[in-house]
Amino acid sequence: MKKTLFLGPPSFDGFDGGAGSRYQAKREITSFWYPTWLAQPAALVPGSKLVDAPPHGQSVEDVLKIAKDYELVILHTSTPSLANDVKFAEAIKAQNPDVKVGFIGAHVAVLAEQTLRENPIIDFACRHEFDYTCKELAEDKPWDEIKGLSYRNKFGEIRHTEDRELIHDWDAMPSVLPTYARDLDINKYFIGYLLHPYISFYTGRGCPAKCSFCLWPQTIGGHQYRSKSPDVVGRELEEAKSLFGDRVREYMFDDDTFTIDKQRAIAISKHMKRLGLTWSCNARANLDYDTLKELRDNGLRLLLVGFESGNQQILDNIQKGVKIEVARKFMKHCKDLGIKVHGTFIIGLPVETKETIEDTVKFAQELSPHTIQVSIAAPYPGTALYAQAKANGWFADDTLVANSGIQTSTLRYPDLSSEDIENAVEQMYRRFYFRPQAIVPIVKEMLGDPQMLRRRLREGGEFFSYLKERRSSQDVAHRKAKALV
Template sequence: MKKTLFLNPPSFDGFDGGAGARYQAKREITSFWYPTWLAQPAALVPGSKLVDAPAHYQTVEDVLKIAKDYELVIMHTSTPSLPNDVKCAEAIKTQNPETQIGFVGAHVAVLPEQTLKDNPIIDFVCRNEFDYTCKELSEGKPFAEIKGLSYHDRQGNIQQTPERELIHDWDAMPSVFPVYAEHLDIRNYLIGYLLNPYISLYTGRGCPAKCTFCLWPQTIGGHQYRAKSPEAVGREMAEAKAIWGSSVREYFFDDDTFTIDKKRAIAISEHLKRLKLTWSCNARGNLDYDTLKELKNNGLRLLLVGFESGNQQILDGVKKGIKLEVARKFMENCHKLGIKVHGAFILGLPNESRETIEETIRFACEVNPHTIQVSIASPYPGTELYSQAEANGWFTGDSLVANSGIQMSALQYPNLSGSEIEDGVEQMYRRFYFRPKSIIPIVGEMLADPQMLVRRLREGKEFLSYLRERHQRAASH
């Protein structure tokens, strides 16, 4: 067994681009997701170490001190962070040329040959679901015998092995909780709309939806939802409670669409109620009232819902599969039941215009989720959105993120520039939050909970800093 390090490498200050984030960027306020995509293979490799450098504010120098003792380093990368991640790999290789270094993540899964050709320092990249690929690498199995691997052979030529099958027996996958407990400081993981400290986890992978912009189903997870049984999830959550007790305030189920199988979601929620755990999850904005009520009765606090746009033509164009009227009824039911909703929106999708941005802002204010996040459409390689942008000449020529790590618009349209899309993000935040309907509930939270008071004041300061940074960037252009 090779001594194996799973590494989410250092990047931009505050950049949440690694093994858990859906949008690889520095957010408006400090946010870090758990590096679940690395923790899962780490759970399969006894004696391995997991380092999540961004969330623990570790530098390349810190990483080098750790990596010197390891034979195999498996690094997570993303499209915007790849250049920095390669520099980190070069530093590790310079320190010890015998260290084998490989990359995992959506970018290298889609572009394995290009990644290896452009970066000879990388020994291999893993394609598709890489959990068992990593396990076999740590066991010292020859590269040529490992499915789902692209690598440099001894002559420097690029070789590719056959594809690896997707994982279907998810009950056989070990829990990530012992890995979290041993290697991560849960106090460092913050998400603005969750109760902190929180824990996030996947109970399965894959999403039947066909959204053109969504990264993971199109690159690694696939469109079939493969998941653990409610009984297996119940056992894992009991394990979590045994590890952390009451110190974790909320558990977040980060499956792409946790509620797609309503019977399973309800069965899991019954275990959570028995364990007296507060929890939240991803959901689509079409869940029916009776299911919502049952989940709420079993401890559900919040739903993260991707509304994306307030324009039906845009939603149809990205194959969202949701009607605005259904989303309105869903929000009405959530308000009635007291379920908080964090609404996710995307500006800059195909068919976007100044008028549709206005429609989205009005829609968000109308349905009134508790909190929102507004992202810029990001055409990641491997997604249908990327192919559309390439075919139609929509690329601006800019990167997905600025030098500081904040999102930039990589897309522009004949009647809408990239800078107008970026301006729309700020406009939407201001108009949504600077309303009595938004301010009053948030102030109420702050007055009721001293921890929330400190946190919201910090987040407000960070948000103003984020806006200043955007204005400075706009002025320099």
């Protein structure tokens, strides 16, 4: 085995490159997802090390000290952070010219040729579902025999091997939880709507839904849900309990749609109840009452639900596959059962107008989930949304984040500017949270839990600082735009 480092490199202050399909950016409050895309191949490679620099506050110098002794360094990158990550690859090579450095992630999964051509410092890129590709690199298998690999040969020529098939035997995939326990500090990972400390991980990949904006199924995971059996997941959670004890307050199943196979979800939930573990998961807004009740009875606390828009035409345009009325019924069931919901919404989907934004704001207020996330539509390469934007001339520019790491609007429409989209995000947050229906449940939550009280007060300060920084970034961008004109 080559001495292998799996690396989430230092980035913008507060930037979460491992964030989900809506955006990879600096968030409104301190938020970091676990580095699942790095942890799974790391679990496959004996003796490897996983470093996730952003949440651990590790500087360039800190990580370079760690990286100097490794023979193979595999970095996770994203479209917004690519330029930053390439600079870090250059720094690694500068201190050790013999090290092989390559990238994984959605961006290079679909733009491997372009990434290698434009960045000669990179030795290779792993395409699509890359776990076993990384394993074979660490095993020092000849690169021309490794499926799913794009690489630079000894003559500097770019070569591509045949695509690697998707992984179907997920029961054979090792658990990432021992890797977390060995290499990560679980106290460094925060998500506003999850109990702290939490752990998130995948029990499978792929999503049958065809949402046009959704990054992972279109670039890496595919549209077939492939998963571990309930008993294997149960054994992994037993191991987690022995590794972390009572320190973890909540487990988050981060599968794109954990509840798509209802019977499997119920079977796993029974293991959670047996182990006395609180948990949450992703779900679509069409889960029936009986399934919700059984999951609740087996320890489910919260659902992360992508409502996206309050306008049915927008939902149809993005192939969401959920009707507004069904989402209303689903939300009522959750409230009746006492299941908390974190609702996610997107501003700037095709073809947004000021009227459809108003529909979304009012819909969010009507549903009144416990918390919300408002994102700007992000047309990542490899997604149907990206292809639509190119075909229709919707791109205002090609910048997904500002120099600060804050998300910006790359899209504009005939009746809606990029500035309108960005401003609507702040307005939606204000109009949702500055209501008694939103404030009272959060205050009750704070009064019932001293840790939550301290946390919400901190998050409130971070939220207003974020809004101030966003406005500052917008002002700079607009001044530059006027100067160019």
